[in-house]
Amino acid sequence: xxxxxxxxxxxxxxxxxxxxxxxxxxxxxxxxxxxxxxxxxxxxxxxxxxxxxxxxxxxxxxxxxxxxxxxxxxxxxxxxxxxxxxxxxxxxxxxxxxxxxxxxxxxxxxxxxxxxxxxxxxxxxxxxxxxxxxxxxxxxxxxxxxxxxxxxxxxxxxxxxxxxxxxxxxxxxxxxxxxxxxxxxxxxxxxx
Amino acid sequence: xxxxxxxxxxxxxxxxxxxxxxxxxxxxxxxxxxxxxxxxxxxxxxxxxxxxxxxxxxxxxxxxxxxxxxxxxxxxxxxxxxxxxxxxxxxxxxxxxxxxxxxxxxxxxxxxxxxxxxxxxxxxxxxxxxxxxxxxxxxxxxxxxxxxxxxxxxxxxxxxxxxxxxxxxxxxxxxxxxxxxxxxxxxxxxxxxxxxxxxxxxxxxxxxxxxxxxxxxxxxxxxxxxxxxxxxxxxxxxxxxxxxxxxxxxxxxxxxxxxxxxxxxxxxxxxxxxxxxxxxxxxxxxxxxxxxxxxxxxxxxxxxxxxxxxxxxxxxxxxxxxxxxxxxxxxxxxxxxxxxxxxxxxxxxxxxxxxxxxxxxxxxxxxxxxxxxxxxxxxxxxxxxxxxxxxxxxxxxxxxxxxxxxxxxxxxxxxxxxxxxxxxxxxxxxxxxxxxxxxxxxxxxxxxxxxxxxxxxxxxxxxxxxxxxxxxxxxxxxxxxxxxxxxxxxxxxxxxxxxxxxxxxxxxxxxxxxxxxxxxxxxxxxxxxxxxxxxxxxxxxxxxxxxxxxxxxxxxxxxxxxxxxxxxxxxxxxxxxxxxxxxxxxxxxxxxxxxxxxxxxxxxxxxxxxxxxxxxxxxxxxx
Numbered sequence: 001x002x003x004x005x006x007x008x009x010x011x012x013x014x015x016x017x018x019x020x021x022x023x024x025x026x027x028x029x030x031x032x033x034x035x036x037x038x039x040x041x042x043x044x045x046x047x048x049x050x051x052x053x054x055x056x057x058x059x060x061x062x063x064x065x066x067x068x069x070x071x072x073x074x075x076x077x078x079x080x081x082x083x084x085x086x087x088x089x090x091x092x093x094x095x096x097x098x099x100x101x102x103x104x105x106x107x108x109x110x111x112x113x114x115x116x117x118x119x120x121x122x123x124x125x126x127x128x129x130x131x132x133x134x135x136x137x138x139x140x141x142x143x144x145x146x147x148x149x150x151x152x153x154x155x156x157x158x159x160x161x162x163x164x165x166x167x168x169x170x171x172x173x174x175x176x177x178x179x180x181x182x183x184x185x186x187x188x189x190x191x192x
Numbered sequence: 193x194x195x196x197x198x199x200x201x202x203x204x205x206x207x208x209x210x211x212x213x214x215x216x217x218x219x220x221x222x223x224x225x226x227x228x229x230x231x232x233x234x235x236x237x238x239x240x241x242x243x244x245x246x247x248x249x250x251x252x253x254x255x256x257x258x259x260x261x262x263x264x265x266x267x268x269x270x271x272x273x274x275x276x277x278x279x280x281x282x283x284x285x286x287x288x289x290x291x292x293x294x295x296x297x298x299x300x301x302x303x304x305x306x307x308x309x310x311x312x313x314x315x316x317x318x319x320x321x322x323x324x325x326x327x328x329x330x331x332x333x334x335x336x337x338x339x340x341x342x343x344x345x346x347x348x349x350x351x352x353x354x355x356x357x358x359x360x361x362x363x364x365x366x367x368x369x370x371x372x373x374x375x376x377x378x379x380x381x382x383x384x385x386x387x388x389x390x391x392x393x394x395x396x397x398x399x400x401x402x403x404x405x406x407x408x409x410x411x412x413x414x415x416x417x418x419x420x421x422x423x424x425x426x427x428x429x430x431x432x433x434x435x436x437x438x439x440x441x442x443x444x445x446x447x448x449x450x451x452x453x454x455x456x457x458x459x460x461x462x463x464x465x466x467x468x469x470x471x472x473x474x475x476x477x478x479x480x481x482x483x484x485x486x487x488x489x490x491x492x493x494x495x496x497x498x499x500x501x502x503x504x505x506x507x508x509x510x511x512x513x514x515x516x517x518x519x520x521x522x523x524x525x526x527x528x529x530x531x532x533x534x535x536x537x538x539x540x541x542x543x544x545x546x547x548x549x550x551x552x553x554x555x556x557x558x559x560x561x562x563x564x565x566x567x568x569x570x571x572x573x574x575x576x577x578x579x580x581x582x583x584x585x586x587x588x589x590x591x592x593x594x595x596x597x598x599x600x601x602x603x604x605x606x607x608x609x610x611x612x613x614x615x616x617x618x619x620x621x622x623x624x625x626x627x628x629x630x631x632x633x634x635x636x637x638x639x640x641x642x643x644x645x646x647x648x649x650x651x652x653x654x655x656x657x658x659x660x661x662x663x664x665x666x667x668x669x670x671x672x673x674x675x676x677x678x679x680x681x682x683x684x685x686x687x688x689x690x691x692x693x694x695x696x697x698x699x700x701x702x703x704x705x706x707x708x709x710x711x712x713x714x715x716x717x718x719x720x721x722x723x724x725x726x727x728x729x730x731x732x733x734x735x736x737x738x739x740x741x742x743x744x745x746x747x748x749x750x751x752x753x754x755x756x757x758x759x760x761x762x763x764x765x766x767x768x769x770x771x772x773x774x775x776x777x778x779x780x781x782x783x784x785x786x787x788x789x790x791x792x793x794x795x796x797x798x799x800x801x802x803x804x805x806x807x808x809x810x811x812x813x814x815x
Contacts, residue, residue, distance in 0.1 A: 028379055028448030031478065035444065038482035039489075042514065046490070046501075049510055125506065128499040132490060150273040157275030 022166055029170050033177050036140075040181050043133045044188055050125040053192060058119045059130075064190045067107045067114075068183060074103035075179035078148075082172040088160050093168065097152045100175060101145055107182075108141040133185055144178040147171050211292035215262030215389070222258030227251030245423060245496055248404065252430050256393055263389045264293025269382055289779075293389070295381040296779050300388050301367025302678070304442075307391040308363055309747065311354035312664075314399055318347035320740050323733040329723045340719040341408040342424065346398055348411030349428060352522065353435040354395045356659055359667050360529035361477070362388065362442045365470045368674065369446055371771035372464045374455025374787040374803065379448035387441035390434045397431030410717070412519065415491050415502035415511035426495070429488045436481045443477035446470050455770070455803070457789035462802075464769055464793055465546070468553050469532030472560040476521050476528075479564075484518035487511065509574060516567040524563040526659055527626070528556055530666035531597040534619050537673050538604050539794045540767045541616040546794035547603030548596075555596030562590040572639045573646050580639040587637035591630060598623070614688030618669035621696045625661025629654055632707065647717065650710030656703045668695070671750055676764050680777030681757035683749060691746040698739030705732045768802040769793040 081096035115134045121127050151171040158164060209217075230247035232239040243251075261270065271277075284292055289299055290306070321343050325333040334340045362384075370378050378384055401407060405422025413432070418425045450471045454463070463471075491511065493499045502511040532552075539546045546552070568575060568583040601623065610616070632654040635641045645651060668691075676682055706714075709728040714721055721729070763772040770793070774782035785807045793802045 024448075024452035025379075028444070028452060031447055032444050035440065035478040035482055038479060039486040042483050042486040046510065046514070050501075050507060122497070123500060123505075125500075128493075128497075128501055128506075132493060132499070132501075136486075136489075150275075154273065154275030158277065 018162070025166055026170070026173075029173065033174070036177070037181065039136055040133075040185065043129065043136060043185075047129040047133065047188065050129055054126055055190065056120045056124075056126055059190060060114060060119055061190060063110055063114050064186055067110045068186045070103050070107035070110070071179045071182045074100045074107065075176050077103060078172040078175045078179070082169050085160065085165055085168055090155055090160050093160070094152055094155050097148055097155070097172075100172075101148050101152070104141065104145055104148070104175065104178075108138060108145065111138050111141065130189055133189060137182055137185055140178050140181070144175045147174055210288075211263045215259045218258035218262035219255040219393075220258075223251040223255035226254035243404075245426060248423070249426060249430065249492065249496065252397070252427075256390075256434060259393055260386055260389055265386050265389075268293050268295070269386060293385045295377075295385050297366050297370045297378045297381065297384065298779060300378075300381075300384045301363055301365070303388045304358060304362035304366055304391065305364070307388065307395065308355050308359035310392070311350045311358075311395045312743070313747075314395065315347045315350035315355065316740055316743065318343045318350075320737065322347065323736040325719050326721075326729050327726075327733045329721050329726050329729075331719055334719065337719050338406040338408050339402075341410070341717060342402060342406050344717070345407055345410045345428065346401065349398050349432060350395055351659075352411050352526075353398075353432050353439075354391055356526035356663060357439050357477075357522065358391060358435070358442075360533070360663065360670070361439060361446070361470065361473055361525075362391070364466075364529070364533075364667075364670055364674075365446050366442065368677075368771055369449055369467060369470055370453065371677075371774040371782050372467055372769060373450060373453060373458055374770050374783060374789065375449065375453040376781045376783060377453075378445050379453050380445045383441050383445045387438045387445075390438035390441075394431045394434035394438065397427050397434060401425075401427035401431065403427075412515055413488070413491060414515075415494065416504060416508050418491065419494065419498075419503060426492070429492050433485055433488055436485055439477055440481040440485075443474035443481070447474040447478065450474075455787045455789055457803070458770075459789075462789055462792050465532040465535040465549070465552060466529070468556055469529040472556050473525050473528050476525050476560055476563065480518040480521045480525075483514065487514045487518070509571075512571055512574065513568075516570045517564070519570060520567040521563040523655075523658065524559055527662045528559060530622065530626075530663045531594075532556060533666050533670050534601045534623065535597070535604075536769070537615050537619050537669060538601050539796055540765045540769075541611045541613060542605055542608035543611075543796045544604055544608045545792075545796055546600065547606070548600050549792070549794060551596045552600035555593040555600070558593035559590060559597070562586060562593065566590055569637055569642070572642045577639070584637055584639055588634060591634060594630065598627070613672075614683060614685060614692055615669045615673035617689065617692050618665050618672065621692060622662060622665035622669060625657050625665060625699065628704070629657030629659075629661050632657065645710065647715055648710035649706045649714040649716060652716055653703045653706030653710060656706070660699060660703075665695070665699075668692070668746055673765070674771075675750065675753055675757070676760050676762075677771060677774075677776050679754040679757070680759055681753055681755075682760045682764060683753040683757055687749050691742065691749050694742035694745060695739060698735050698737075698742045701735030702732050702739055705735065767793075768796070770803050773803060773805070 077096045077099040081093045081100060084090075084092035084096060111134055115131060115138060118127065118131060120130075122131055148171060151168055154164070155168065160168070227243065227247045227250075228239075230250055231237075231242055231244050235244060235247070237244075289296075290303060294300060294303070321333065322340065325331075325340055331337065331340075334343070366378065366384055366388075370376065401424040403424075404427055405424045407418065407421040407425035407428055409418045409421065409425065409428070413425065413428055418428075450463070450467050490499070490501050494501045494503065494506075500506040502508050535546055535549075535552055565586040566583060568579060569587045572580050572583075601619075632650070636645060636651065636654060672683055672688055705728055709725055709732065712725060712728070714725050714729070762776055765772070770787060770789070773787060783805065785805050787803045787805050789803045791800060791802045795802070
């Protein structure tokens, strides 16, 4: 595929400068992730203001554990996809990306299921914080899955170039961020 | 927009209509489809009524997405994200590029400024209606108090979220920061290119909120009061959500730009003061805007589900707490850029080095840090004495770093050959007004005094002196100062001085009298008051009308100057800062070659340049 002018410009830069640019972009992305973590902190705060450490016995622990296992596995496949980029292995990236989407998608479906068929009073203070936090997670999961799908289709159409490799990597980092936030939310909603 | 057709096999582009028109059309389609689906298909009442709370919220969301895609997000963001590359982008030229999605930071900055100005005059019109009502102690203009309160809410919401938070950050920040740090673009041009289109959407959502019914909460959207209101409050939450998302995206872009796009030699010690201001404000936005957005989501769920988060069953005080946790940093989000603009303009006007620059930087950083420790002073009437004291202490403490920034400017002016121009005059007026706002704030920081003044017009006077006095006067100063950057032209000095004095007289007349009327017992949020307060209220209203006309005069003058003002050279102020080395009044690259910063921008005791363009230096030495 013919490179665009901006891509050609990028490929002529010396490796040290390229690495520096990559690190800068990654640094900027970390700031973005920091900002995206704020709503989770708000929900944690509100939960403890409303109900302190109370966890109702009717919360479905099994579903929570399965969701978390699926999410952690999807984080590992996202990590593997990210590593595939280093070897310019587009096929491996896509395979791992599809696995990530399947695992993450299943976990999201389970979240939606639990959200819909909650086994406790949604009008209780625990219930409202639980449902809002799960809703926040579902929203972020859907955004993350959309981003992964876009990356997968982009990889299929464009392949890996020097200019777009970082974008693929950041897509996977975003998914890993979602995995980490889910694990944190799972611990605080189901246990702590 | 001219119709453009691409022959690319991968991406046949055919844009049939101007982006804004297409955005409106897609927004209307998105709203109607989703609203009909929710209210006719999902709702058991089958379209009776046609608009329900869930249908309008989800329909508005679909409409907003349609709007963003329609103005250009579809071609510039969504399709490339899926690998459908746009080899022949549809690029508008001339005035048309301001009416679509643009990746150029100057275009985006101007789009933000125009949107903010529109919001300013819509909110200003609401203020005029309020003052007209308050000329009589009885209800006469509005049919009921709820409509008056809704006008107050629309005024405050649009002013805070589309003007105060946006004009200097999204507008001046996008326009100036890449030029000031020696870059040709911002770090993520696509982010700002789309975020700017959230501003008109947010402003119109709030402005049209009465279509859904009254809301009486003011710009704070107080819960559980909002639960008693009609559905107009939904558009308050949604409009503010759009506006805050815009500011959040801009802040992410500006932070990355300042951190990672600086020219060689532009060390932290040499970073322009306005860039420091943008950096600290962006960090405040990055922390506090998602916080308030999540709060509004919870308030929205309280209404839609309904949950009892902030109702009497839940914890009503929690809303106030998490609102003001954002609400007070918001004040500094508005004011900090203004303080740093003073530090940009004054050294140029007095031809002296910026006095104690490091203390100015320390000042804005500490204001940023302390701004999260003062919020409960808005709630002295709701909390215990033990809780009041630390917040009172920190509120008084924050005046110290604010004072650093203030004293840096005073020190720079001290024993200087002060050049009185329209920008420097407006900076002086801003400093005077901000001082009044700050000093009256010290009284409010004291719980004993605050309990007497709470919810009186004293407080209205105080925060208008801080925000209009601090920020809006500085915005005007900035517009006059950087006018040649926008258009290559400058203003008429006599008209500029007239405009400055006009708004100063109107502003100080109106808002200083608010201190008096507040101390005499005039309460906020009430359109009916005792007759003995009428003379003062009439005087305030007359000054307010003078102020409104003054702002309109300045707008027309700036508009005229941009089109027909006297042409000036590239650096008419003989400033040393980088933006004046960049191309003006054109959308070419700011710098043909990356500049090299060799000294501070504020050393006016010699004629040495602060930055050089290496290639030009080589060419000059060869010739």
